[in-house]
Amino acid sequence: MSTTAATSAEISHPSQLPAVDKVLLAAEMQPLREAYGLDACTKAARTVLTHLRQQLLGSADQPGQPVQADLTSIVQSAQRLLQARFAPRLQPVLNLTGTVLHTNLGRALLPQAAIDAVVQAMSSPANLEYDLQDGSRGDRDDLVESLICELTGAEAATVVNNNAAAVLLVLSTMAMGKEVIVSRGELVEIGGAFRIPDVMTRAGAKLIEVGTTNRTHEKDYAGAISEHTGALMKVHCSNYAITGFTKAVSDADVAGIAHDHQLPMIVDLGSGTLIDMRDWGLPYEVTVRETVESGADIVTFSGDKLLGGPQAGIIVGKKELIAQIK
Numbered sequence: 001m002s003t004t005a006a007t008s009a010e011i012s013h014p015s016q017l018p019a020v021d022k023v024l025l026a027a028e029m030q031p032l033r034e035a036y037g038l039d040a041c042t043k044a045a046r047t048v049l050t051h052l053r054q055q056l057l058g059s060a061d062q063p064g065q066p067v068q069a070d071l072t073s074i075v076q077s078a079q080r081l082l083q084a085r086f087a088p089r090l091q092p093v094l095n096l097t098g099t100v101l102h103t104n105l106g107r108a109l110l111p112q113a114a115i116d117a118v119v120q121a122m123s124s125p126a127n128l129e130y131d132l133q134d135g136s137r138g139d140r141d142d143l144v145e146s147l148i149c150e151l152t153g154a155e156a157a158t159v160v161n162n163n164a165a166a167v168l169l170v171l172s173t174m175a176m177g178k179e180v181i182v183s184r185g186e187l188v189e190i191g192g193a194f195r196i197p198d199v200m201t202r203a204g205a206k207l208i209e210v211g212t213t214n215r216t217h218e219k220d221y222a223g224a225i226s227e228h229t230g231a232l233m234k235v236h237c238s239n240y241a242i243t244g245f246t247k248a249v250s251d252a253d254v255a256g257i258a259h260d261h262q263l264p265m266i267v268d269l270g271s272g273t274l275i276d277m278r279d280w281g282l283p284y285e286v287t288v289r290e291t292v293e294s295g296a297d298i299v300t301f302s303g304d305k306l307l308g309g310p311q312a313g314i315i316v317g318k319k320e321l322i323a324q325i326k
């Protein structure tokens with residue numbers, strides 16, 4: 001920007017301030033107008049002038065004061081406002097929390113090959129919902145379903161907006177107007193917005209809590225089953241742990257009880273992992289594949305927690321149920 005020698009003037013009355021138009025026509029303003037557009041520049045100039053006027057006039061508890069200002073300094077102030085307003089909102093940070101994957105600070109990082117694929121997909125039209133073989137409308141799930149099934153061992157899969165939506169959709173499809181049995185120790189709240197009891201209500205299902213906070217037995221599940229039962233459900237205690245005198249029933253055993261009564265078993269895995277974390281020296285986490293193998297009919301997990309993809313919820317499980325959910 002040109003640096004016209006500024007004769008910084010002392011201004012003691014608002015009438016001495018330049019008009020907005022004059023600020024917008026200043027030589028130094030022209031590159032800003034080109035970069036940010038006239039509307040944003042007008043707004044910024046007005047904000048600077050209003051602020052100076054307030055300083056000059058003062059307020060009830062602060063008397064007015066003269067200000068040092070001229071066209072150049074006013075444009076510079078406007079430039080600072082514009083730079084702040086147009087700065088990227090999402091900023092890199094250093095994660096020193098001690099939590100390796102802190103969801104307030106982004107998601108798991110993607111490998112370069114995945115980043116390249118994202119950039120490619122966003123840079124040109126693609127066959128997102130078009131079947132190139134048939135030359136007709138396609139289904140976006142076709143692009144990923146077989147891959148998700150290969151990774152998880154599930155019969156079928158679909159992808160929705162997030163895992164919260166996945167749970168809502170699964171419950172409303174499989175248990176609307178019916179009862180869903182969940183252990184008291186698994187009635188979690190995640191990040192303040194997602195609470196199992198509330199999601200259950202929203203889905204039109206009735207929550208039947210069984211067991212106690214620290215201990216739930218097979219007989220608790222079995223004893224709660226009635227003609228009104230729609231499903232048995234297990235929820236991953238993502239952000240807390242119950243330790244000490246505890247007992248939980250395994251996925252396989254809950255699935256066994258459900259199937260003995262011709263009922264489906266649902267698991268909300270939360271983050272979900274596709275790989276054995278112990279291979280990376282991290283604590284064991286049940287994988288999606290193991291959960292499917294344990295007999296769960298439907299498993300939901302997040303596409304953007306440990307899997308650092310775009311916000312998504314992934315639903316895998318029995319073909320027939322996935323078809324209904326879709």
Ligand SMILES: *Cc1c(COP(=O)(O)O)cnc(C)c1O
Binds near residue numbers: 271
């Ligand atoms: C995180 C989480 C959710 C919500 O997943 P989003 O993808 O963030 O919507 C639901 N259930 C459990 C157990 C979770 O940990």
